[in-house]
Amino acid sequence: MKKRYFIIAQITVLAVEAVLLLCFALWDADSAQDAVAVNEVLQSVESGWGRLESHERRTGLNYVVLDGTGEVLFRTDTGLSESVNRAVVHRDTILDIENAGLVVGKLIVFNDSAEILESGKRAMLLAVLAVMLAQWGICIAYGMYLDRAVIRPFRQLKDFARRVAGGNLDIPLEMDRGNLFGAFTESFDIMREELKKARLAEAKANAEKKELVAKLSHDIRTPVASIKAASEVGAALAQSGRIRENYGQIIRKADQIDALVNNLFTAALEELERLAVNPVDMESGELAAMLKSADYFGWAQIPPIPECLLHGDRLRLQQVFDNIFANAYKYGRNACQGEGGFQGQSAQGSPWGGKINVTMRREGQCLAVCIEDCGGGVDEEELPLLKEKFRRGSNAGNKEGAGLGLYISDYFLREMGGELLVENGEKGLRVTVVIRQSGI
Structure with a gap:
């Protein structure tokens, strides 16, 4: 369930990032001036020509008023174009100021499209950074979830496997059934229980084997002792040296069998090192x-x-x-x-x-x-x-x-x-x- 939420959140954030980047790539500030505002500025300058010291700025536009010789008569701000040549380079709007049918000066309306573009770029960049921070936050949160739901359980499994390998089969594996790997860890604990049962069964089988060996060794000693006793009697009664030697061979082998049977108490054939x-x-x-x-x-x-x-x-x-x-x-x-x-x-x-x-x-x-x-x-x-x-x-x-x-x-x-x-x-x-x- 949490995995699905993470995927949905990541897809949403990526879609927002894609839209912002697309807007950033296609957006361009409109370099055209507001014609109504420009005409209003021109009319106010023409109507107040000769009284520009009392001229009032009526719009949000920045502009400069030049006389016929190019001298600055009025400016709304510093850093504006104060000559026709500079205005052309900056792509400002240049209009003639007429009075009594004669051109008496120039009106240079400042082109602020570059500033608007730069301001828009900064706003767009801040929006992209905010979305990226949100994405990183989602990834960090999901990483913490994976650490709690996946990595920690696997570390617990590692410690559990080490305990099992060391022969400790009594400590159960703690698990959260609601965890992503709850059923997986439960299977490991079932394996521990089965290993414990197998270990107990093996110990019981070994005990039974030792008991069986003890019984067999006792049963083997009885006929061997009888064979040895009969051979000793036969050797004592034998008239031929060859027959006595054969009886002696039987006695020696009986002694060897008896010694070997004693080893059955300490080792089985597959445990020769004992x-x-x-x-x-x-x-x-x-x-x-x-x-x-x-x-x-x-x-x-x-x-x-x-x-x-x-x-x-x-x-x-x-x-x-x-x-x-x-x-x-x-x-x-x-x-x-x-x-x-x-x-x-x-x-x-x-x-x-x-x-x-x-x-x-x-x-x-x-x-x-x-x-x-x-x-x-x-x-x-x-x-x-x-x-x-x-x-x-x-x-x-x-x-x-x-x-x-x-x-x-x-x-x-x-x-x-x-x-x-x-x-x-x-x-x-x-x-x-x-x-x-x-x-x-």
């Missing part, structure tokens, strides 16, 4: 058991391990090796089948001494464990992406996986002060686990 990493000092020789546990198909030969004191988390290092060997099995399975079979058969006759090549070397103050499969590797441009969350190489095909193994391993090693390196090797992907030595 998983605790607690590095301690450990002998490098412990890596042999970890590698053997991870290589449950026996595809690799464990090389001699340089003796040193490492700084690492045994549980997390076991997860790192498990992830790397699982990838090697997954992506190198078909290629390695031609090198001595698959499950349960080690490739002692292969050029590597195994289907997975494991080497170790000391690099400065670290121990590097290199594990290379025979799956052919990945494209060079994909190598930097393999350690990102949910990223897999183009060779993944239809193989199952979430793209989290190397991401998790890289996170664990960084928390231990180490590093995970991924590159293409001689026959496949080479993953190097760099473990920091203790005291560094």
